Structures are given as structure tokens and as C-alpha cells.
Amino acid sequence: MGNGAPFVPGRVFSKVPGVAYLLVVLAVAFAIFESRFATVANLLNVGVQSSILLLLALPMTLIIMTEGLDLSMGAVLSLSTVVMAFALVNGHSVVAAVARGAFVGLAFGAGNGLLVVVGRIPPFVATLGTLGIAQGIALVATDGQSVVGVGARLPALYRATWLGVPFSIAVATAAYLVFHTLLYHTRFGTYVPALGGNPDALVLAGVRAKTYHMAVYALGGLTAGFAALLLTGRMNSGHPIAAIGMEFDAIAAVIVGGTSFERGNGWLPGTVLGVLTVGILKNGVDLMEVPSSLQVASIGLLVIVALLVDQLRGRLRGRA
């Protein structure tokens, strides 16, 4: 799970994480047992469904690399759909509405960063708190109801395709490229694994480690808020609990993708694979009409299997 030049083929191949095998196994299994799975329309659907999850999983990867966690992402995303929908209902442009949703996300992310870095509250606790706050605000503002009447512009944008590529997949791809550049080609990205792996080294190197640490959380909130663009577009409305619990799918995807909570070990391409694996799993069990409660269990099982496969491979290489 390299961090330096991540696309040297030999390096990537020697370290293909367990998730890649899982992805192939799942896809082949569903293709064999479910005739509706391996169609262009359905696979595009998997991509669309995975887009929002990827937007959460990308910043979640960075946060987990700092040995942190953000449980508030689903609640912040939900709140942002509400904010965005209200803005559209009030006649603001799509850009202005997205900006408002993203700003609310940024505010929550910055708050998380302050609590964790300056307040020294463990990330689990701090973001659990902001989860409650975001959810509470969204519920109060909407009385628990959907915010409808967002007009036609956002849904039209969401339904648009470029060369057959749905809007949400294009947005998710762009987001990946931004995060990839950020993590592997900027100072900020260099400091992310250092924050998790050896923060003292950063301080000794004269880096303002706390600022960067807070920025990681702020980026998480910002991206979660921005993701409301896709979720609001898909629902044609804002909803106060639309994305509740999605942070757990994101965390699962990141872990399945080979990022560990230890010493800054993380790999962004793996997160894409993890998101696709979770997406295919959800789609497949959906097609096979597995009850929704069992779907949740299937993701839990996926995480455990992925980690066991990686453990085993590590042990086989003699470095468990």
C-alpha cells in the first residue's frame, strides 16, 4: 500500500490487496448466479450508487491514515442535502445551493478538526458528538420531513451524461483525481501519513502539524457537504436522515481497500476498489432480493473476510 509513486506497475502488483481478489470473486459469482447483474445498465447503476460513497470514502481514507475517524459524515451529508434543497426552493442557482451545502460541511469538518486537534478529544467521541448536532439541526429545520420543490435544474444536471458517462460517475472520477493529486503530489498529502505514522517527525521538521491535522478533518466535512450535490440530485429533494449510517459503509470500504488504522498506512486506489466491492455486494444482494437486514450483515462479513485475506497474505510473506 505504497504512498510514494503509486503507479509503478511492479510495486502495485506485488501488493495487490485482498480487496482486488474479493472484487473479482464477487463480480464473477454475481454474474454467474444473477442474470441481471452483468449488464451495462446495471454496472453503470453500480457506479452511480458507488459515487456518493466514494466521495465520503476518499476523505475518510486520509482521516484514517492520521489514525483518526469521522463518524459525522453521513449526518453532515444529510444536513447538507437539506441546506441545498432549501436554497433551491428559495430560488438560488444550483452553484449557490452547492456552495451553501459545501460550506455547512466545511464548518462541521473544521469543528471536528478543532475538537480533535486543539480540544484533544478522541476522534470517535468528537465526531459522534457532531454527528448528533448535525442530525439534530437537520431534523429541527425540516420537522423530519423531506424538503421538496427543488425545481428542475438540479435533477436535469444529475440526469445528464457525457459520452454515456452519468454525471455522478464523472463527479466521482474528478473527485478521485483531485484527492489523488492532493495525497501524492502535494505537501499536504505528504504530511497525512506522517500525522498517523510519526507526528513528532513533523514537529521536529518544523512543520505546523496541528494546522495540517485540522485541515484533514475540514477537507472531510467539505467533501461530505459537496456530496450533497449528488444525493439531492438523486432524491429530487433534501432529507434530514438521507445518508445516516453511510459513514460506516465508507469506513468499511476504506478498510476493505487496505488502509489500516496504524502508522499512517493507507492507499487511495485501494479505497476505489473497496467502494466498488461494497457497491457490487450491495447491488448483487439487492438483485437477489436478500432482505435488507442481511445486506448490512453482508458488509460486515466483507470487512472481516477482506482483513483475514490481508492478514493471511501478510503472514505468507512472513511479515504479519
Added chain:
Amino acid sequence: MIPEKKAEKTPVVEMRRISKHFPGVRALDDVSVSVHGGEVHVLLGQNGAGKSTLVKTLYGAYQPDAGEVFVDGRPVRIASPADARRLGIAVIFQEFSLVPYLDVAQNIFLGRELRGRLPGMLDHRRMHEEARRLLAPLGAGFATDTLVHRLGVAEQQIVEIAKALSQRARVLVMDEPTAALSEREIRTLFDIIRGLKAEGAAIVYISHRLREIFDIGDRMTVLRDGRNVAALRPAETSVDELVRLMVGRQVTTTYRQRFCGSPGDPLLDVRNLHSRSGVADVTVSVRAGEIVGLAGLVGSGRTELARAIFGADHRSAGSVRVGTQSLEGGPSAAVAAGVGLVPEDRKAQGLALIRSVRDNLLVAGLRHLFPGGWYRPAAAARSAADLIARLAIRTPSPTRLVKFLSGGNQQKIVIGKWFTAGARLFIFDEPTRGIDVAGKADLYALAEELVGQGAGILLINSELPELVAVCDRAYVMRDKRIVGHLGRAELSEENILRLAMHHG
């Protein structure tokens, strides 16, 4: 040739009359050291002599209470590591300042990344080129895009040196750089150091290996109890003299009333023990009534041995017998056999700080006290009160939270905890760290009482005067092996140091 030139040159760095106090400790008292360009200056001293404090002061991690630092003859203030770096001072710490999941080049340039043409982007190609250029003369056999966590200790050391060189450091402080290196790697390191010297670098070198400092050192400063005791040149001195200077004349405190004349039955019998943590071929024994020391420098394997005996680290070969029982498996088997480990870090490993004195005292003995599984408060209170009296624990009440007690009293609770569990063999790992003199005397009185009642103690203590004052005999460790055994008559700081350090 101008032979006088070198002697007249201003030192690159000079620390003049530095003092630093910590609560209860005079870590540095009027210490002066200077280093010239092209010179390796060796700092020598026992654990706690003040070497680390001095280095941390030079690196801006500590601020001295008094004294001045000069760089090139000009007074400077080093308020932070960043200041030190600007002045060209680099420290290679024993714990490396490397990031495990960044590659070699990223680590070398951490905090000073080279920028590319596009705004905000890094120039990876140029950083890798520069890194290769820096590493080539150091004989590095790894690629610059290797993640650092995949490198061995010696290789990481080379990365650290390259990192220091990339900062154009003129003063390089090396804190025990050879502690984890093999003979061949040490020779490579020394070649590197000689190369740096030839280019005019000033090097401060800290090591416990006496032989190598004669190889590499140009001048030596011996510190003891936070003071300068000698400044020498290798040609003018000997291993014996250095050991004598490091030990000095200590104020001896009587910690032990009566030594053990006739030890009883064997309590601990360790034979040819090997552990996964590196302990190699260790044979030691403790008999009833004895306090047996386990001496050695930091990192010599004493804690690893204690943990292996206790079963906290995996034993790969050899046998451990406690009394007549052969120990197999983990700590619970050791506890059942009557072994009590009083760990190095009592706050983290030995105590529940936010629980009461009573709870802490009884936790290990619950099975003993209440075999049926029912907790009877009245019986618990009786046992706790009894223990508090017997161990002379100073606490206002048995329900006082442990975190409010002094270090010495906390340590007694850890010991008392094992006492309730029925322990007969105690392993004390640095029991007096951070405890004042009165607390120490108390603790050793308790230790003596324990052995008087037929217990045995294996004592790890880096404070050699204490070890010598308390133990009936001692084993000395080095490189995770036992390298010597000293009976009461031969037990002295000099003899321990001579065995514990590398030379010959």
C-alpha cells in the same frame, strides 16, 4: 603547514555553563562542551548523567535555566528544533524521526519538500535524484522509493544521516548510533563519519561501547550526575580510567540491613532461555531469601528477560521453573505459580489509577480471597486494611483513588497486589524510578521484609549504586545475553559497568 591554526579556531558550537533543573533533579549543573569542525567529540556517562538532557538542550527541545550556546562564536538562542535546524544542528535520535509509510526520498525532504513548476505540486523526480545523490556516498543499497518501514535499522540510520546532510548540517549529534548495528554496519558508519569529518563537520557522538569510541573519538567529555568530570583525549586515557570517571565516588545509602547468608530453596530456575523478543541462552536462578540483581545498560535485554520469564513474551526455547513447577504458557500460569511482576511503567501496566487503593490491592487476589466467586465487601475491607498496615502504605483511606498517592506508595500497592495473589517470587523492573530517597528506603525495607519471609526478588535497576547496595548477587546482561555473574563480594559499579559495556 600552520600547526597552530586548528587549536585557535573558534568551535563550531560551544555550550557554556549550561544548567537545567527538573523538579527534584539537577539534570545539568554548569556543564560546558565545545565541538570544532572536523572533530568527533564523544560524550560519556552513565544513565542519568545528563547526556540526553544536554543533547535536547542543544536541539531546542529543552530551554536551559542558565548558560549560553554559541555557534561560530556568536551567542544564539535555540527555542525550538526549527531554530536548531536553521543553525545547522541536526540530531540523529535513537528513536528515529522517520515516517514509516513515506518513502526514503519523502522522509529525507520531510518539511522541506522541493516544489515543481505547477503551483502547489511537488517535484518527486528532483527529490529522488537529490536523495540518490545524498545516499550514494553513504553506501545505501536500497532504492529511494522504498517505504521506510521496510528498511532495517541500519538502513534507517543511513536515511537519518542523509536527512541531516540534506539540511547542510554542520553539527551532527549521534545518540548511540551503533546500538542496533552489526559489526559490518558499524564499520560502514565509521567510514561515513570519517568522510563527514574530512569535510569539516562537527560531530557529537554518544555511545556506551567503549572500544568504538577509542576508534572514532578525537576528544571525550565525561559527565556524571549532570556535571563535567573530565575532558580527555583517547590517547591519554584507558577503558579503566573512563569507567572510574563515570562511576566516581558515590554517596552510598544503606538500603539493606542484613544480607542473605544462607539462601533457601530455589524459587526461580531459568535454563537456556530463548525468547522471540531476542533473549538468548539465559540461565539464572533466585533462591528463597535472596535479592538478585539484573544489571545492564538500557536496551541490554533485562526487561525482555523479565517479560519472557513472566510469559508476557513468547519463549522459544529453554525452561523456566518456579519452585517445583515448570512454567508453560502466559502470565496467568506465572501468576498461578506465584510470580509477581512489578513492571517498569507502573502507571500504565501495574495500576488502575482511577480506582481505589483497596480495589488495586485486591484485584490480583480476588480468586484467592473469594474462591466461590462472590465478592464479600466486609472481607475485602478487612484484607485491604490488613495489607495497608503491613505494607505501611500512606493513604488517608482505603477508598482513596490511587492516582492521588505518591510514587513510592503506588509502587507498594503494586507489590501488595501480588502479595494478595500469593506471590513468592517477585520481579521488580525499575521499581524506584521517579521515587524520592525516603520512598526508596521504604520500598527496599519492604523488599527486605518480603525476602525475610521466604520470598525471592529479581531486581532490575539502572541506578547502579542502588543495585549494589541492595542485592545479594547480580547477573549482568549485554546484547540480550548474560555476560557475567557477580557475588556479593565482587558486586561493585565498576565491575558491572566493565561487563555491561562493549570493549575488548
